[in-house]
Amino acid sequence: MATQVQTYKFFLNGKWTASSETFELVNPASGAIIGRVPRASVEDMKEAVEVARKAFEAQAWRDMEQTKRGKILMQIAALLRDHFNEISELETLNQGKPLRESKADVAWTIRAFEYWGGAADKIEGETIPVTANRLTYTLREPLGVTAHIIPWNYPLALATRSLAPALAAGNTVVAKPAELTPLTLLRVAEFAQKAGLPDGVLNVITGSGAEAGRALVSNSDVDGITFTGSTETGRQIMETAAKNVTPVLLELGGKNPNIIFPDADLQKAAQMAKYAIFTNAGQMCWAGSRLFLHDLIYEKVLAELKKQTEQIRMGPGLDEKSELGPMVSKDQQERVIGYIKSGVEEGGNLITGGQPPEDPTLHKGFFIKPTIFAEVNPKMRIGCEEIFGPVLTVFRFSAVEDVIRMANDTRFGLYAGVWTRDLTLAHRLIRELQAGVVAVNDYLVAYPQTPFGGYKDSGIGYESGLQAISHYTRIKSVTVNAS
Ligand code: NDP
Numbered sequence: 001m002a003t004q005v006q007t008y009k010f011f012l013n014g015k016w017t018a019s020s021e022t023f024e025l026v027n028p029a030s031g032a033i034i035g036r037v038p039r040a041s042v043e044d045m046k047e048a049v050e051v052a053r054k055a056f057e058a059q060a061w062r063d064m065e066q067t068k069r070g071k072i073l074m075q076i077a078a079l080l081r082d083h084f085n086e087i088s089e090l091e092t093l094n095q096g097k098p099l100r101e102s103k104a105d106v107a108w109t110i111r112a113f114e115y116w117g118g119a120a121d122k123i124e125g126e127t128i129p130v131t132a133n134r135l136t137y138t139l140r141e142p143l144g145v146t147a148h149i150i151p152w153n154y155p156l157a158l159a160t161r162s163l164a165p166a167l168a169a170g171n172t173v174v175a176k177p178a179e180l181t182p183l184t185l186l187r188v189a190e191f192a193q194k195a196g197l198p199d200g201v202l203n204v205i206t207g208s209g210a211e212a213g214r215a216l217v218s219n220s221d222v223d224g225i226t227f228t229g230s231t232e233t234g235r236q237i238m239e240t241a242a243k244n245v246t247p248v249l250l251e252l253g254g255k256n257p258n259i260i261f262p263d264a265d266l267q268k269a270a271q272m273a274k275y276a277i278f279t280n281a282g283q284m285c286w287a288g289s290r291l292f293l294h295d296l297i298y299e300k301v302l303a304e305l306k307k308q309t310e311q312i313r314m315g316p317g318l319d320e321k322s323e324l325g326p327m328v329s330k331d332q333q334e335r336v337i338g339y340i341k342s343g344v345e346e347g348g349n350l351i352t353g354g355q356p357p358e359d360p361t362l363h364k365g366f367f368i369k370p371t372i373f374a375e376v377n378p379k380m381r382i383g384c385e386e387i388f389g390p391v392l393t394v395f396r397f398s399a400v401e402d403v404i405r406m407a408n409d410t411r412f413g414l415y416a417g418v419w420t421r422d423l424t425l426a427h428r429l430i431r432e433l434q435a436g437v438v439a440v441n442d443y444l445v446a447y448p449q450t451p452f453g454g455y456k457d458s459g460i461g462y463e464s465g466l467q468a469i470s471h472y473t474r475i476k477s478v479t480v481n482a483s
Helices: 042-057 066-082 084-095 099-122 155-168 183-195 209-217 231-244 266-282 295-310 330-345 400-408 423-432 466-472
Strands: 010-012 015-017 022-026 033-038 134-142 145-149 172-176 202-204 224-228 248-251 257-260 290-294 349-352 371-374 391-397 415-419 437-440 473-481
Touching (some): 010 042, 010 183, 042 145, 042 172, 042 209, 066 084, 066 099, 066 155, 084 099, 084 155, 099 155, 099 466, 145 155, 145 209, 155 172, 155 466, 183 202, 209 231, 224 231, 231 248, 257 266, 290 400, 295 349, 295 391, 400 423, 415 423, 423 437, 466 473
Parallel strands (some): 145 172, 145 224, 172 202, 257 290, 257 415, 290 391, 371 391
Antiparallel strands (some): 010 015, 134 473, 349 371
16 A cells, blocks of 8 residues: 555535644554644634534434435445455554454444444334323434544544444534544545535544644533543543533543453463453553453463463554554553553563564564563552553452452453353353443454443443434423323
């Protein structure tokens, strides 16, 4: 794929718009500049919200026959399918992840547009029995203008996870991709226009979180905010939204337990423990970053995991042979190296990795070797904070009640994995783990139709699944007196 430097524009009211200031995009695998993107100003963002308001009030979208609305989303999916390889390569070029992971993300994105396209004419109210002469029912109405702050770890899939249900319900959208990774969402805006989405319904505005992002979430004309990112920024956004009483859907950090009992299929569990942390170079809110191994199998599984980890092929994502790509940015690489240093200083047993690769061809990229710390204690920073890198922390347990307590001993509660063939034990953990999603004998599974959300500091509300519609609609309760 050609990597010449292109200057992009943002997508406002159906038009491609430049701005006086730009920022550079970098290929995380090489440090090379791959593009320039407009840095939208506060004024640009204000205009985007005004445009989205007008498009909502024009009613062309919200009053479009629901089935037709759904077909437009299906058509976006079809266009993505037609450009499958191109979009996957663009995601890898911009974000760094191995191509096969980008392909999985694009396949997920297509499925999500199809799912929400199919759901568009199934957003229903209900009738409520009151008295014989009264017909009482609920209507589900779109909120209006929805704001979407998108992170850089799954730039396309997580953008789609929030804007597709918003559009299906008849809202208009202002989306701000992370400044590091806007390219695939800009391409989707192009497809959306081709698919017949009216101008102003979807606006993709590039810019920084501190300026454009803040201007979007503090705008009092925004009717709903969806944010995926760090707990700290999520908290700030919620405080800002409170001033305007704007509803928020927040999907935040995780420090997720992945628990292996002695009766599990140990080969499979070890292999999945590796994927659970090293996919996307560990830059995942749902990473299986805390691995709990039962005393009886601790040495055996750890040895297998170390062996498999040391065989991982690291390299540029666009090389089909690469299994582990770089961090998204130099800053993220430094942040993760900082965590590794703190782990060593606090007495963690570093059993593999822990530094950038020796291979000189990778030195300009933001790579970190897949890293495992054993015998971690929950008081160490690496044992309790979200690292968001290829760093696995391993804990030992023997009693079930101890592992439940340790697994829950965190401010997060997003995802959990349990490996056992014992159904009674699995059900006990499903009940007692404080996590929004529990996977048994599995990990990293999320479909467009399955709700995804967190306990505690991991967020508020549910993305995906029909439950997500409740964030993108409001209910009107109607009573008709027929007497
Ligand atoms: P942030 O939470 O700061 O960024 C996520 C998104 O929010 C980006 O689009 C960012 O824009 C935007 N943003 C930042 N500040 C504001 C603001 N005040 N108002 C509105 N939007 C804002 O995360 P970082 O990128 O700084 O990453 C730091 C850590 O956050 C990671 O190491 C990881 O732990 C966590 N994280 C978690 C994610 C998840 O999936 N839950 C995803 C990403 C990060 P921009 O990038 O353009 O500044």
